Amino acid sequence: MASALLNAVLFVTFFALVTASDPNIITDFVIPANSSTKIGGDFFTFTDLRGFFDRAYPPNFKVTKASLAEFPALNGQIVSFATLEYLAGTINPPHTHPRYAELLLVVDGILEVGFIDTTNKLYSRTLQLGDMFVFRKGLVHYQSNANAKNPATAISAFGSANAGTVSVPSTVFATGIDDNILAKAFKTDIGTIQKIKAGLAVKG
Secondary structure, eight states: OHHHHHHHHHHHHHHHHHSOOSOOOSSSSOOOTTOOSOOOGGGGOOOTTTTTTTSOOOSSOEEEEESTTTOGGGTTSOOEEEEEEEOTTOEEEEEEOSSOOEEEEEEESOEEEEEEOTTOOEEEEEEOTTOEEEEOTTOOEEEEOOOSSOOEEEEEEESSSOOOOEEHHHHHHSSOOOHHHHHHHTTSOHHHHHHHHHHHSOOO
C-alpha cells in the first residue's frame, strides 16, 4: 500500500504539470496574507495522511482532501490531492468538480464508477486495483463500492489547487429550493420531496 501511495504522488505531479489550469504566479510560492510567522519547511508539509494505510477503515465513506483549503502551500501550485475510503457497500454520491477534471486511481479493492455526458449518456466501468479513470470537468459522476464484504480505497488527482465539489443530492435538496419547484421538476409530489430532504438533513 505504501508503494501505491508513492505511485499516486508521482502521477498527481505529472498530471498537474501537463494539464495545469490555475493562474501562473510570479513568485516561487504564495505566502498567506495573515501569516505572522517565518515560512519554513513545515509550511510545505501536509501531515493529515500520516498512518493512512495503517489505520482501520472509517464507518462510512470518507474523503481526506489536500487542497488549497487544507494545505495553503498549494496556492498557485496547480495541484491538489484526495484520498477516498469506501467501506463495503458505500458510495461517493453523484457530484461534479466545476473547475477541473479528476483522475482517480484505485489502490485497494474494486470500484464501480461512472459519469454522464451532456447528451445524458452514461459511461461506466468496474475498476480493479491499479486501474485509473478520468472524470471530465463539470460532468456529474460517482463511485460505488458494491462489494458487500470488502472495503476499497482510491486516490484522486486534480490539476488545480481548488477544483471544487458540488454534491448533486445536497445541492438540489438541501439548499432551500422550494418544494413545489422540486416536485414539478422531478414529476412527483411535495410529500416525496420532503421525505428526501429529511433524509439528507444533518443529524444532530
